[in-house]
Amino acid sequence: MDPDLSPDQRLLRETTERFIEANLPLDKLRELIDAGGQVGPSYWLEAAELGWFAFLAPESLGGGSVSGDGVLDAVILAELRGRYLQPGAFIDTNLAVATLAREGSEEQRTKVVPALIAGEAAVAWAVADETGDWSGPTGVGYEPAGGGYRLTGRKGLVVEAQSAQWLLVTAGGPDGPAQFLLPTSAPGVTVEVLTGLDLSRRLCEVHFDGVEVDGSALVGALGGAAAAVDAQLLLASVLATAETVGAMQHLFDLTVRYCKDRVAFGRPIGSFQAVKHQLADTSLALEMSHAVTAGAAREAQREGRGAAHAASMTKAFVGDAAVELAHRCWQLFGGIAYTWEHDFHLYLRRLTTDASLYGSPTWHRERICQLAGL
DSSP states (O other): OOOOOHHHHHHHHHHHHHHHHHOOOOHHHHHHHTOOOOOOOOHHHHHHHTTTTTTSSGGTTTOOOSSSSSHHHHHHHHHHHHHTTOOOOOHHHHHHHHHHHHHOHIIIIIHHHHHHHHHSEEEEEEEEOOOOOOSSSSEEEEEEETTTTEEEEEEEETTTGGGOOOEEEEOOOOTOOOEEETTTTTEEEEEOOOSSSSSSSSSSEEEEEEEEEEEEEEEOOOOTOOHHHHHHHHHHHHHHHHHHHHHHHHHHHHHHHHHHHHTTTTTTGSSSSHHHHHHHHHHHHHHHHHHHHHHHHHHHTOOOTTTTHHHOHHHHHEEEEEEHHHHHHOOOOOOOGGTTSTTHHHHHHHHHHHHTTOOOOHOOOOOHHHHHOO
């Protein structure tokens, strides 16, 4: 994404790409989709050995990044994951690691965080309600109960909750918004896998039917979760956008290759002026998406005052650009893009879903106005 990568970051990218190509390239992903399965524990344990979940945790907890710039390293990895349509709660687990390392109790920091970094467990971030509001405290409420808390309600668009061991839940209550970390196996928790457009990744709805947790499940101060949710949304937006840009780049590369190979009227269709214009416009949107994503990542790494604004602006822009790119590529592929055997539909599904996940373009434009005080 960024030409100014350090040697360590280039090594991270090369190592990660080799790992994905060896373990879950597109042909193996298709087999997994056809079988209705999901990646096994060995995938995550090996990924953890490469540092996939350590970028945003301090060395004292077993974390650390290859370059010292944890967000930028995570963005490099996220882009590759998007390019290869990798499944799993990579984003959610990383933002949970960052949150627990900063806000968590001693038990959460010393027991849960090391397990997440080691790839022994994953976290699903339950923040959005069923209407697609990602602000946090809606959908699930909490109330005091027997020295702990009782959670009731449901959350939507939870990524890969069916395979996660933990839920990081945002709930509203009498003392203000609060976050809780609880196991997916807790009594009263029901994970419903939704039938979604994206075949490479599962989205879930999580129901909380009077789930009782003790005080140790609380993350941070009771009623003080608003700032934590904002930080999580910022990070999720940047990493999700990087995944989207990776998928956009691969789909564009496929399209260019097809336009060079497909012959009509005795010449490659890429030689026709109308096709050239279409590719040029698509390339421009792609380069702009790369640029704004790199800028948002640098702002997030610096924790600058404009980081939240940049993240939402980028998420909104890239969300729209991704869907537009997919439709332009669709027109250039023509009929072959309608076939199940071609990879186009997998990328169309992913990019369309990406546009709404972690906040739709419309939702983020509204958030930009709120951040600006409008």
